[in-house]
Amino acid sequence: MTSAAVTVEDVRATYGTKAALDGVSLTIPRGSSFALLGPNGAGKTTLVNILCTLRRPDGGRAVVAGADVVRQPTKARRSIGVVFQDSSLDDRLSAWENLEFHGLVYGLAPKVRRERSAAVLALVELEDWRDEIVRSFSGGMRRRLEIARALLHEPEILFLDEPTVGLDAQTRQRIWQYLDQLRRERELTVLTTTHYIEEVESADMVCIIDHGKIIAQAPPDDLKAQYGTRWLHILPRDAAATAAILARYPNAQPLGSHSLALPADENAVTDAFLAEFRDSLSEVRFQEPTLESVFLSLTGRELRDRADGQRDAEKAAGKRGGRR
Known part of the structure; x- marks a missing residue:
């Protein structure tokens, strides 16, 4: 991992003002696992779109697998595979037909298309459904097929934009197992954006972006050591207790709709808080420094501040049923 798979230099992008x-x-670095974390609207998807040649930067330079994304977009595209947040499969076609079309776009010879299609379907455990129409697939099966399609032309770099959103924990785990296997076998470079921070705890490098700027970048353990905070997670008994705590401790961070988190690195502060509000709490627990606490400390926002639409998508995926 001595050479760079991706280089980004002073890249700027605007939407209106x-x-x-x-x-x-x-x-x-080539062959590394790189995680890009940030709240909604932080700039993650814009950066991925630029690296995938779907959007031109308004300033700066980006090089992917040795190709400038503005001057050599075709060369860059041949070196990358992409799994977008929203499905881009043709659900009127079978799994095999989706792969066949992708292979044709990349100019793969018929024999190569057949061999690679069979190989990637086996990798994601979908060979038994190769001739089934994608419309009948569950959310997890579609995601696995999208990963298979992105790998068909044997890219050097794989971009994953929220690849496991809406999927159950078992499917998410299997997807990461596939990707880890490929990184070991082929020195595949993987760039991931995700809301599930536990998925990137083992990444080689984690980059946190907010308001369009990189605010921290280091291996996970280094980030925890430098920015990690011990938090006291609390669940107030009612809205009145929540209001009283926020008035007394304005640095408390909301977690979801009811819970709060307080910095708990100093025992004296924690003791004083519990002495004052113990009877107003339904639940209290400590959380040692994690990537989630790093993110919370740096941005003031919880990484899991997923939009209601995303939560609805997760519920829909669970209700849809179908094959797994």
Whole structure:
């Protein structure tokens, strides 16, 4: 992992008067696992779109697998595989037909298409459903097929934009097992954006972006050591207790709709809080430094501040049933 798979230099992007990316620079070593974390609207997807040649940067330079994404977009595309947050499969076609079409787009010879299609379907355990129409697939099966399709032309770099959103924990685990296997076998470089922070605890490098700027970048353990905070997670008994706690401790961070988190690195502060509000709490627990606490400390927002639409998608995926 001595050479760079991706190099980003002072990249800028705007939507009207809003800066989506404000001078972003980073380097991703070849064969590494790189995680890009940030709240909704932080600029993650914009950066991925630029690296995938779907959007031109308004300033700066990005190089993917040795190809400038603006001057050599075709060369860059041949070196990358992409799994988008929203499904891009043709659900009127079978799994095999989706792969066949992708192979044709990339100019793969018929024999190569057949061999690679069979191989990637076996990798994601979908060979028994190769001739089934995608419309009948569950959410997890579609995601696995999208990963298979992204790997068909044997890319050097795989971009994953929220690849496991809406999937159950078992399917998410299987997907990461596939990707870890490929990284070991082929030195595949993987860039991931995700709301599930536990999925990137083992990443080689974690980059946290907010308001279009990189605010921290290091291996997970280094981030925890430098920015991690011990938190006291509390569940007030009612709205009145929540209001009283927030008035007394304005640095408390909301977690979801009811819970709060207080920095708990100093025992004296924690003792004083519990002495004052113990009877107003339904639940109290400590959380040692994690990537989630790093994110919370740096951005003031919880990584799992997923939009209601995303939660609805997760519920829909669970209700849809179908094959697993």
